[in-house]
Amino acid sequence: MNIHQKPLFTTQDANCIAGELYGLHATAQTLPGELDHNFYLRDEAGREFVLKISHTAEQGNILDLQNKALEHLAAHDPSLLLPRVCLTPGGQAITTITATDGIERFVRLLTYVPGTLFAQYRPHSPALLRSLGSILGRMDDALQHFTHPAAQRVLKWDLQRASWTRDYLQYIEQPARRTIVERLLTRFETEVLPVLPTLRTSIIHGDANDYNVLVGAAGTAGVETGKVSSVIDFGDMVHTCTVCNLAVAAAYAMLGKPDPLAAAAHVVAGYHQVFPLTEQELALLYPLICARLCISVVNSAYQQQVEPENDYLTISEQPAWALLEQLEDVHPRLAHYIFRAACHLSPCPNTEAVVRWLENNADKLGRVVEPDLRTASKVIFDLSIGSRELGNMAELSNVEEFTRLLFDRMRAARSSVGIGRYNEARSIYTGDQYRIAGNDGPEWRTVHIGLDIFMEVGAPVLAPLDGVVHSFRNNDTPLDYGPTIILQHTVPFPADERLTFYTLYGHLSEGSLTDLYHGKPIAQGTPFASIGSYEVNGGWPPHLHFQIITDLLDSEGEFPGVARPGQRETWLSLSPDPNVITRIPAQCFPPRGLSVEQILEARAEHVG
Template sequence: MELITPVFSEQEAGALVSQLYGLEASARLLPGERDQNFYVQTRQGKTFVLKIAPASETYDTLDLQNQTLHYLSTQLPELALPRVHPTRDGDFIASLSHASGTQSFVRLLTYIPSKLLAQTRPHTPELLHSLGHTLGRLDRALFNFSHPAAQRVHKWDVSRADQLYDDIHYIAQPGRRKLIEELYRQFEQRAIPYLPELRRSIIHADANDYNVLVDATRTELPRVIGLIDFGDMLYTNTINELAIAAAYAMLDKVDPLASARHVVSGYHQALPLTEAELEVLYPLICARLCISAINAARQQADQPHNSYLQISTQPVWALLEQLAPLSAQLAHYTFRQACALPACPHTATVVDWLTHNSQQIGRLVEPEMTVDNTLVFDLSIDSLELGNVTDFSDTEEFGRRLFARMKAANAAIGIGKYNEARPIYTAPMFDCPTDNGLEQRTIHVGLDIFMEAGTPIFAPLAGTVHSVKNNVGDKDYGPTIVLQHSIPEAELTFYTLYGHLSTDSLAGLQEGMPIKRGTLLARIGKEHENGGWPPHLHFQIISDMLGKGGEFPGVINPSEREVWLSISPDPNLIAGIPAACFPKERSISDERILAIRQKHIGSNLSISYHQPLHIVRGYRQYLYTDTGRHYLDAVNNVAHVGHNHPHVVQAGQRQMAILNTNTRYLHENLVRYAERLCAMLPPELSVCYFVCSGSEANELALRLARAHSRQKDIIVVDTAYHGNTTTLIDISPYKFDGPGGTGAPPYVHVVPLPDSYRGLYRGNQPQAGERYARHIAEVIARMQQQEKGPAAFICESIGGCAGQVVLPEGYLQAAYQHVRQAGGVCIADEVQTGFGRAGSHFWAFETQGVVPDIVTMGKPIGNGHPLGAVVTTQEIAATFDNGMEYFNTFGGNPVSCAIGMAVLDVIEQEQLQENARKTGAYLLQGLRELQGRHPLIGDVRGLGLFIGVELVLNRETLEPAAEQAAYIANRMRDHGILISTDGPLHNALKIKPPIVFDEANADLLIAALDKILGEDFVQV
C-alpha cells in the first residue's frame, strides 16, 4: 500500500466525526492507497473507520460500495463486513467542500476487531481453504446484485491486464522485463481468447492479505471471517476474484502452487468453477502479479526516493521467479484436481484408445512377459523384500538382491510396480521443500522392467522421436528416449518414455525421426550408465509432456499423487503384463482403517495427532508412512536403540528359527542374559525375574515387596503412572485422579511430586529433596499410628507422566532412608528411564546416589519386543520363595533373552549411553536458548534424552498452556517431527527419542520448534 500525506490531521479528523456524526471520539491515522483512513474510538468505546475519499473519487463509486455492503449484510449476515454509519442527517455519504473549489466524500464504517491475513502465521491448508470458501460464498451472493457504477474501467482489472503492457518499459532490469513478457504471452494465448465466454459479475476484486479478516479468538484455529476495503469493486469476469486471492496467497511460500490449490478447493466448494474458468485461472494469477509489478515500477519511477515501494514489491518478484519454470498446464491440472475433476482431461481418451486398440500394440521387450517368466517385486514402504534397512545408497546390493530373487524364482523378467510408494529414493534430488518442512518424492509413476544389461527394447507403437537425452550417470533416468504417438480421430498426442538405457544404443536416433512399431529402439543400460541402479527399463506413459522436453519425473511427491497419476496413466496398458502376475493389494485406505478400528477396537484407545499417521515402517530414529514420508521420531522411547535395529532383529529371527519355549527347560540364553543384566547393576541387585512388560514387572515388584515386608500399604508419588493392570492403576495417581478414575484406595498413600518448577518447594531451595522426602516420613507416621507400615515406596527415577520431572538432589536418598527405617522396600521404576537414556549413568536412579531394593524394567529393554524384568536382592528373593511357585509362560523365553542381549550389545558397541549424554546436553542447551526467546516456554528439564519442555501462559502465575502444547505437537508432526504432550496439566512437551538420535536431529527439532513458537496460535 502507498502511504499518502494526510490532508486532515488526527485532531481535525476527530472534529469531523463530531461535526458530521455527533460522536465524541479520538482519531488515529491508518495507511491507505487512495483514501485517508482513520481509526476512530468514541468515549463509549465504540470503534469505527473514518474514510475520506480523494477529490477524484465519484459519489456513484462510493454508493456502489455502500450498497454492496448493505446487500451482503442481508445475504451473508454471518460474514464479518463493515457496516456504514449514517451522519446526523441520515446520509451514508457526506460531502466536504475545500477552499480550492474541490470536494471530497466522507464515510464512517464500523471497525471489525480481527487480524489480517497478512499478520497471520502460518497460512495452513485449512486457513487457505477458508479464504477460498469465503470468497466463493461472497461471489455466489453477488451474482444477483447489480449497480451501474460497477461498469467501469479499472487499472487493477485482471481481464484488462494487456492494457498495462505499454508500461512494461518502467521495469528496468532486462531479465525481469523478459519474465513479464513471457507471462504476458501466456495470458494472451491462454486467457484473452476465452474471457468473453466466461461468467461475469460484480466482485470484490482485491482480496489481498491486507484486506482479508481472520478470526482472532483462541477458541479454534484461524479461519477467514470477512473482508474490508471494497474500493476496487467492479463488474468483470467472476474468476478474477479467485485469481487475485490465489496470487496473494502464493506470496512468501515455499510451495506456492500448493497454497493456491487450497484456495481453489475452498472456492470451488462454495461456488463450483466451470472447466473453462479453470483453464484460464493460472494465466490470470500470473497476470495479477504482473500488474502489481508493473504498477510498482511505475510508482517507483514517479517516486524514486520512496524505498517502501521497492520493499513491498520484493515478494511479488520472488514469486514471479518461482513461477517462471512452472508449467502452466501442470498448474491447470493441479487446480482441476483440487476441484475433484480428472487432473488431465484427455487422459481418459488415451486410456480408452489403448484399451480398445490392443491389436496395434507390439512387444516392449523379449521374451514376452508371461505368468511363468515374470516376477513382480514388492518395493513398497513396508516390503519384507527390502530387508530391515532404509539406507538404499548401496544400489549395487539392492540390485543383487532383486536379481537373486529372479534367479530363485526362475524368472527372466522382474517388475517394479506402477503407483508404488517406495523408500528407496534417498538422494537429495528426491527432496521436496514444502511450507511444512521437507518431504520426499516416493511415488513411482512408471513401470520398472528388470532384465540383464543389453536386453533389447522395442517400440510398442508407431510414432516419432520426441526427444533423446544422453545423460550418463544422471541420478534420475540416465539415457532416455521419449516417443510421441498420435490418436488421429481424437486429434490427440501422447508419449511413451524409456529410461535407464544403454548409451551406445542411442546412436542414430534424432528428434522427429519416424519409428515403426516393433523397431529395435534401444537396449537396457548398465549400472554405471544410470546412476548405479540395477539394469532395468523405466517405462512410462505420458498424456502431456508439460513443455518439459525430454525431462519428466518418474517419481513424484505423495501430495501430488493424483495429479501425476492422471498425467501418467498405468504403463501396463502397453506393457501387457498378465494380471495374474500381480499379487493382491495388501493395503487399505486410512479411512477404512479408522472405520474398522472404531467398530472393533475400544474407543478409549487413543490415536496420536489430529491427522492420524499410517505408519508402516521404522528404522533407527525414523518412522515411515504408507506414502513414504519419513518422520523424525523424538518421542518413542520403546525403540531404545532405534526402530528395527538389524542386530536386534537378527538375534530374534535367529533364535526364533531354532527354539522358543518356556523356562522349565535349561537354556543358556536365560542365564547368560541374567548375568549380563545383573552386571549392569549394583552388586546388591543380583536376582532376576523375567516378564513380558513393564506393567508385569511393576505388578511382580509389588508382590515381592509385600512378601518381604508383610505389609500391604504402598507409598506413591503424585502424578505417577506405573502400568495398566488393575493393581497398578490403583497405585497410579495419573490414572486414579484423572478422567474415569475413582481416587486412591485406602492402602495407597500419595506424597507430593518433587517438582522444582511448580511444586511445593521451587527453584534451588536448599535441601529441597529432603523437604519433599519429609512428606514420606509424615505418611509413614500416620500409618504407624494405625499400627501399619509401608510395604513399598515406588518411584519413577524421572517423573514421566509428571512431565519429565527430574528429581531434586538428595530426594531418593532421604526417601529411601525413611522407608527402610519403617521396614518398607524401595522400588525404582526404570521402565522408561533405564538402559543409558540418562546419559551420565546407565540407570537414572544412579543419578540420585542410591541403590534400590527392587528395580523394574520394561519398554526399552527389548527395543519393542514384549520383554520386562525385575531385579532384586538375594534377601528379598529368598523371602518371595515361600512355597508358591512363580511362573511366567513367556517371561525369559530364549527369543526374548536373545533380543535383550542384543539390545545390550548395541548400547555398548555403538556407545549409545555416551550419545544420549552428549546429544541430550546439546538438545537441552538448544531448548534453553529457545526459552530465552519465547515466553511460552516456562521450564526446560531433563537428563540425557529424557526431556520435558513445560509451556505456560504466564511465567509468574504458571498458568498452563495446554492448548498451545497440543497445537505445537500437531504442528511438529506437520513438519515431520514426532513429539507428544504430557504432565498432569497436559502442558509439557515430551521428548524421548531412540537414543541413536543425534545432534543433526536435535538441530532439526529445535529449528522447527522455533518456527512454530513464532506462529499466532502460541503467542502469549
C-alpha cells in the same frame, strides 16, 4: 462542516468528525491506506468503527457502489463478517466535509471488523488458505446478480485490461525482469484475451490482497481462529470476469511460499467448494494470476517514479518479483492440472481418452520386452516404504548389493523378470534432485509413476505400438534415468481426429541412443533399445523404466518418473498406469495397503 486543518487529517480531526457527523464520542487511531485517510474509532460503549475520508478525486457513485455492495452481501449472506455501513443521524450513508484547502471530501463510517492482516499472520496453513477461497466464493456467489452502473468502469487493476502495462514496461529497470513480464503479457494477449468474452462476469471485490484480508481473532463471535474472517477495502470493485476475484487472492496467497502452486491450490479448492468454477475459468486461472502480478510490479515501477516517498504503493513489489521469478519454472499446463485436481476434476483432461483408446485396442498392442509379461514367470517386488523385502538403506544405497538382492530373488523364483510397481511410494529416492521445498518443510518425490521391468543387461526393449522418436537424452546425473528415449504415438480417435500420447523408456544402454533422430519411425515390435548396466543407467539395478505420458509439458528426453505425494493425483493423471499396455494380470500383484480413507473408516468403526 469545515476542518481548519491541512488536508492530511490527524486523529484529532477524526475525533471531531466522528462527533459532529455521527454523534460519536470516540478515540481515533490512524489506519494505513493507499489514497484515503482511514481511522479506527472506539467509542465510550466499546463499539468499534472505521472512519473513511476519501481522497479528493473520489467519485460519489463509486462510494455508493461499495455501500450498496456491502448492503447486498449483508442481505444475501448475513453470516459473512464484513463491514457494515453506518448512517448519520439524518440517515445519510455518505456525507461530506470541506478541508482548509477548500476541497470537499466524502466521509463514510463502517463497522470495524477485528482480526489480523493476512500478510502478518503465520502460519498460512492449508485450512487458512482454503478459508480464504471459501469466503471469496461466498462473496462471488452472493454478488453474481448484483448490479450497479458505477461498476462499469475502466480500472487499471481489472485483469482483463492487463495489456495497459505494455506501455509502461520501460519503468522496469532490470532487463531480465522486463523480459519476464513481456513474455507473460504476450501469453495473456494470445491465449487469454480471446477467450475472456466466454467467461462468467459479475461485480467483484477485485482486491483481496494480503493487506485486505483478515484472519479471525480469538474470542470473536462467529469466527474460527486461524481462518479468514473478513475482506475489507471495496474500493476496487468492478464488473469483470468473475474468476478474476479468485486470481487476485491466489496471487497474493502465493507470495513468499516455497511452493506457491500448492498454496494457490488450497485457495482454489476452498473457492470451488462453495462456488464451482467452470472448466474454462480453471483453464485461464493461472495466466490471470500471472497477469495480476504483472500489473502489480509494473504499477510499482511506475509509481516509484511518480511518488518515490510513498512506501505503501510498493509494499508488495519485491515479494511479487520473487514470485514471478519462481513461476518461471512452472509450466502453465501443470498449474492448470494442479488446480483441476484441487477441484476434484481429472487433472489432465486428455488422459481419459488415451486410457480408453488403449483399453479398447488391447488386442492390437505389442510387447515391451521378451518374454510376454502376461504369461512369463515373474517376481513382483515390494519396493515401498513399508516393504519387508528390502534390506536397510545402507545396503540399498550400494547398487551392487541392491542388484544382488533383487536378482537373487528372481533366480530363486526361476524368473527372468522382476516387476517394480506403479503408484508405489518408495524410500530409495534420496538424491538432491528428489528434494522439494514444500510450504510445511521439505518434501521428497517418492511416488513411482512408471513400471519397472528388471531384466539382465542387454535385454532388448520393444515398441508396443507404432511411433516416432520424439526425443532422447543421456540423463547422466547420478540416480537419474541414464540413456532415455521418448516415443510419440498418434492414433485415430475418434474417426476424424487424432490422439497423441507418449511412452518413455529409461535406464537404457548407451548404444540405445546411437543412430536416433527426431521423428525417426519405430514400428511396433521393433527392438529399438536395450537395458543398460548400472555403470551407465544412472546407478540403478538393471531394469527398464516404462512410462506412459499424456502431456509432456514440453519436456524433451526426460520427464519425472517419481512424484511428490502432495501432487500424486496430478502426476498419476499425467502418467496413467503402464499396465494398460503391458497387461500383467491383476492377480499377479499383491493387494495394496489400505488407503487413508479406508484406514479412517476402519478406525471409526472399531475404535470410534
